[in-house]
Amino acid sequence: MRNEFFFSAPQLKRDPLGSMPLMYDDFEDSLRRKRALLRLIVGIVWGFGVALTIKSGFVPGYWWDGRPWPYPFGHVLVALGQVTLVSLCLYDHLRPQPEGSSIGRTGRAAAVALITLVWIQMNSWTDQPGYAYAAGGYAFIVTSILLLALVVQVGIATVRALRRNRHAA
Numbered sequence: 001m002r003n004e005f006f007f008s009a010p011q012l013k014r015d016p017l018g019s020m021p022l023m024y025d026d027f028e029d030s031l032r033r034k035r036a037l038l039r040l041i042v043g044i045v046w047g048f049g050v051a052l053t054i055k056s057g058f059v060p061g062y063w064w065d066g067r068p069w070p071y072p073f074g075h076v077l078v079a080l081g082q083v084t085l086v087s088l089c090l091y092d093h094l095r096p097q098p099e100g101s102s103i104g105r106t107g108r109a110a111a112v113a114l115i116t117l118v119w120i121q122m123n124s125w126t127d128q129p130g131y132a133y134a135a136g137g138y139a140f141i142v143t144s145i146l147l148l149a150l151v152v153q154v155g156i157a158t159v160r161a162l163r164r165n166r167h168a169a
Contacts, residue, residue: 046087049138059130079135086142089113110146
């Protein structure tokens with residue numbers, strides 16, 4: 001047999017040694033799609049909060065006696081920062097990760113959202129302009145969702161731990 005047959009023979013294709021199987025690539029694609037969808041959903045929720053806060057900046061509150069209302073740009077920017085911070089907490093809680101959701105991540109997101117809600121409430125008073133109500137309402141709803149998720153996660157973890165202890169005994 002001559003050498004040209006040996007060198008021109010079709011070679012089998014194989015993955016490099018130590019590479020992950022194709023199933024891992026499918027998992028990464030699925031995770032990438034979930035993250036993109038989640039970013040879109042949180043972006044839409046954030047956009048709703050931003051639009052509501054900006055629109056509410058034009059509402060002076062009940063105490064304003066009909067004089068021209070100057071748009072409170074600086075105050076609305078602070079309220080937008082609060083809405084953005086709470087939205088980032090929501091994203092931090094919901095973002096998919098390979099190892100799954102953790103109580104620590106939910107607790108961190110709920111704690112930051114709760115601190116933001118307390119910050120908003122400490123700077124509020126009755127009959128305030130609309131932007132303050134918009135940011136406060138948005139922070140209250142998202143913080144409530146995060147705290148509920150934390151309670152559910154802790155409850156599930158407790159039940160699982162009790163079942164493991166009962167089966168181990």
